[in-house]
Amino acid sequence: MSETMTTESHVHHPDYVKIWAVLVALLLVSVGGAMSNIRGVVLVAAFGVALVKAYLVAKNFMHVTVEKRFVPYLLLMMIAFIVILFAGVAPDVMKHGGLRWSNDAAKQTVESGMKAAPKNE
Amino acid sequence: MNAQADHAGLVHDGAAHGEPGFFLKYCWSTDHKMIAMQYLFTGMIMAVLGGFLAYVFRMQLGFPNQNVPGFGLVTPGRYNAVVTMHGSIMIFWVAMPVLIAAFGNFLIPLMIGCDDMAFPRINRLSYQIFLLSAIVLLASFFVRGGAFGGAWTAYPPLSASGAYNLTPIGATLWLLAVALEFVAFLLGGINFTVTAMNSRAPGMKMFDIPIVVWMIVLASVIFMASAGPLIAGAVMLLFDQTLSTGFYDPTRGGDPLLWQHLFWFFGHPEVYVVLLPAMGIVAEILAVFARKKLFGYKTILYTAWAVGVLSFVVWAHHQFVAGIDPRMANIFSITTMLISVPIAEMVFLYIATLYGGSITLDTPMLWALGFVAEFLIGGVTGIFLGSSGTDIYLHDTYFVIAHFHYTFVPIAIIAVFAGIYFWYPKMFGRMMNETLGKIHFWGTVIPFNVIFIPLFITGVAGDQRRVYSYAQFAEQSRPALQHLRTTSTIALLVMLTFQIFFLINFFWSLRHGKRAEANPWRSTTLEWTVPSPPPHGNFSVLPTVYRGPYEYGLPGRADDYWPQDAPN
Amino acid sequence: MSSIAKPIANGRSATGIPTARLITWWVIASEIVIFGGLLAVYIMHRLGHPEWGAAAAHTNTVAGAFNTFVLLTSSLCAVLAHKAADEHNGPRAAKLLCLTSLGGLIFLTIKGFEWAKDIREGFVISSGGFWSYYYTLAGLHGLHVLAGMIIMLIVAADAAKNQELQRVECIGLYWHFVDIVWIFLFPLLYIAR
Numbered sequence: 001m002s003e004t005m006t007t008e009s010h011v012h013h014p015d016y017v018k019i020w021a022v023l024v025a026l027l028l029v030s031v032g033g034a035m036s037n038i039r040g041v042v043l044v045a046a047f048g049v050a051l052v053k054a055y056l057v058a059k060n061f062m063h064v065t066v067e068k069r070f071v072p073y074l075l076l077m078m079i080a081f082i083v084i085l086f087a088g089v090a091p092d093v094m095k096h097g098g099l100r101w102s103n104d105a106a107k108q109t110v111e112s113g114m115k116a117a118p119k120n121e
Numbered sequence: 122m123n124a125q126a127d128h129a130g131l132v133h134d135g136a137a138h139g140e141p142g143f144f145l146k147y148c149w150s151t152d153h154k155m156i157a158m159q160y161l162f163t164g165m166i167m168a169v170l171g172g173f174l175a176y177v178f179r180m181q182l183g184f185p186n187q188n189v190p191g192f193g194l195v196t197p198g199r200y201n202a203v204v205t206m207h208g209s210i211m212i213f214w215v216a217m218p219v220l221i222a223a224f225g226n227f228l229i230p231l232m233i234g235c236d237d238m239a240f241p242r243i244n245r246l247s248y249q250i251f252l253l254s255a256i257v258l259l260a261s262f263f264v265r266g267g268a269f270g271g272a273w274t275a276y277p278p279l280s281a282s283g284a285y286n287l288t289p290i291g292a293t294l295w296l297l298a299v300a301l302e303f304v305a306f307l308l309g310g311i312n313f314t315v316t317a318m319n320s321r322a323p324g325m326k327m328f329d330i331p332i333v334v335w336m337i338v339l340a341s342v343i344f345m346a347s348a349g350p351l352i353a354g355a356v357m358l359l360f361d362q363t364l365s366t367g368f369y370d371p372t373r374g375g376d377p378l379l380w381q382h383l384f385w386f387f388g389h390p391e392v393y394v395v396l397l398p399a400m401g402i403v404a405e406i407l408a409v410f411a412r413k414k415l416f417g418y419k420t421i422l423y424t425a426w427a428v429g430v431l432s433f434v435v436w437a438h439h440q441f442v443a444g445i446d447p448r449m450a451n452i453f454s455i456t457t458m459l460i461s462v463p464i465a466e467m468v469f470l471y472i473a474t475l476y477g478g479s480i481t482l483d484t485p486m487l488w489a490l491g492f493v494a495e496f497l498i499g500g501v502t503g504i505f506l507g508s509s510g511t512d513i514y515l516h517d518t519y520f521v522i523a524h525f526h527y528t529f530v531p532i533a534i535i536a537v538f539a540g541i542y543f544w545y546p547k548m549f550g551r552m553m554n555e556t557l558g559k560i561h562f563w564g565t566v567i568p569f570n571v572i573f574i575p576l577f578i579t580g581v582a583g584d585q586r587r588v589y590s591y592a593q594f595a596e597q598s599r600p601a602l603q604h605l606r607t608t609s610t611i612a613l614l615v616m617l618t619f620q621i622f623f624l625i626n627f628f629w630s631l632r633h634g635k636r637a638e639a640n641p642w643r644s645t646t647l648e649w650t651v652p653s654p655p656p657h658g659n660f661s662v663l664p665t666v667y668r669g670p671y672e673y674g675l676p677g678r679a680d681d682y683w684p685q686d687a688p689n
Numbered sequence: 690m691s692s693i694a695k696p697i698a699n700g701r702s703a704t705g706i707p708t709a710r711l712i713t714w715w716v717i718a719s720e721i722v723i724f725g726g727l728l729a730v731y732i733m734h735r736l737g738h739p740e741w742g743a744a745a746a747h748t749n750t751v752a753g754a755f756n757t758f759v760l761l762t763s764s765l766c767a768v769l770a771h772k773a774a775d776e777h778n779g780p781r782a783a784k785l786l787c788l789t790s791l792g793g794l795i796f797l798t799i800k801g802f803e804w805a806k807d808i809r810e811g812f813v814i815s816s817g818g819f820w821s822y823y824y825t826l827a828g829l830h831g832l833h834v835l836a837g838m839i840i841m842l843i844v845a846a847d848a849a850k851n852q853e854l855q856r857v858e859c860i861g862l863y864w865h866f867v868d869i870v871w872i873f874l875f876p877l878l879y880i881a882r
Contacts (some may be wrong), residue, residue, distance in 0.1 A: 081347075088386070089383075089386075089455075091446050091449055092378050092382065092446060093378060095446075099447050100447065
């Protein structure tokens, strides 16, 4: 037997449909940009737009910016740990050679893969 | 939003749902104290199994290639399975459930002055998932090939390929069991954290929370943050085992080193996940039995936070000889040296707590002091391993084993016994027998040292880990030191025998121990203000808190302790 | 559901955040490290293996983009449900949650067709580095979509009776997180070549 919990709104509700429209427009930008032949444009269109969209969803739909400060700090801390993970692992896994070591199996795979499918870019 | 004012003084309406039957009370309960007991007893049963496995492999090492009574001949494959399961069980199914889940469940609502966890049904679910994980793990002993034999670290390709580990079904079951255990602790840990953050008694500010509660919450957060990437990595290993993917297969474009990184990114914080609750338990006991305020509560807290953060940047010291880039090894050496500082500081603060205190050496205090002394040895020997230069020699030798047992045994055994002896009166309403307790203490701690000091020596002499018999691999050891290995085995047999004193004490006192009053240790924290054992709902009147948790030895007061909930 | 009344512990809020929302943020935090870990690992492989571009070209950008649109729209429905719940309009919140769930169903259906085509063309999870990560990433995400849908329908059932309205926002938060993960998966798996 649960009672209705009166949710006094802790957020101000903006025009969500407008924000959705912006998100869809950004989606179209990223798809359009992806068809470009310039690598830089593709990257910005894909990932730059993704970052903006994510921020818009977090701010306007999840109301992260009006939550108690603890919440965005917690989420950023988790992202920071993933950055640390990347920083500590990528030198061994992303790179295929370093100071007095070489990952020959991986270099082989890259080489044969690149030969099989010649790229235009 | 702030519903505290609405509920101040209100009683958990236990009468509304009547006296439950056996099933509801013991198997389907949402009461945090019952769930704590479920975790405690499951952990204790798994500890017996883990101890038996230690007996098996030490018999093999002390008396090589002879029939082990109660087990049989230890073949290479069975040896691998036994050591793998010993490690896995002790960490995941003994240390974590008892230190975090059992003590956390029992203590947190009581110590912060509320009637249960914030989400009791999620609490029940987390135990059920945990129990399932234990069942899956136990089932792996009985499948074709037997239990997983790829070491608790499960490095691929050994762990990914049944052709290599010879325990393909066991390997997948092990992985599933660990995954389920992770889910259980994620759920449970989040519940603890939310409860501690939100459900405190009115007046209990952040720095009025008993340190053991902080430590368990910190441990839960560290676990959560470090387990994520490993969960991803475990899914990838599962696919390598079952779907012929090549995530860790260098011939298929994968990288075995990736697993190592993901595993140790979790594995190193994990040791602090178990260390912090143990230190929290010890801190509570030291304050009570020295009748003295915990020295530097805030410093202990900040240090613990610092350890938590630092623990995320030291992990590759487990991989110094795995072929990581030497420049990374440099960086990880430095961070590893750094992390010894805050832990040492915490030990100093504990010693400072004792200084000038009015110390009584009851059994809980003996165990707490034993923790400090033995963990110190463990910590100091870690320094040799944290420096990549010396680690090149010591890696994979028995020196490593001795080091981590000098840290893990204080954590998972000494601190656990300290906690059990200390909170037993509250949990079960009876006092344990002091004489049996003291015999148990000395009979555990002295043999413990006789087991592992010889292993430091054999390790430095060159004895390699995970070798089932040096008779067949003489170059992996120093043959002249067999007497040390045998000594170690005999000491283990002695230590295991003395556990009988604990079992007798524990179970006999349940029925025949002296009835415990509410506060037999004259402690200030809130769990001692309720009857022993506490009723469903804990507090007949929910408390308000007026001060911190360690007000002992105050001049000018009639009693030498000032409970947190006493108005004046 | 059991008839256990909520403990007082559940109603307290020393932080000012209601326990339901607080636990939701912690769940999201734990999911960030799970997906973040898998994504970080994928990114380092993708950067180290430029030859995966050939395989990546086979993913259907149109399907991916449309699925992104579907999830964005379902997120809109979820946040409108939150607004309705704040206005104590449980039945409207429930309807909007059902629409959100429907969005999830459309997403999974399109993904099903996508995967069926890929598998017919011979690209399975063991077909190579890119495909292993593709199926694992999208599969893990899909599982979270499915779980979200189920929980959402349960919350909707209560909300329709004007009960447990605080849960509407909470399941919405989870759903927005799943949406954000897809916002990053889309360029990583469908655009980057």
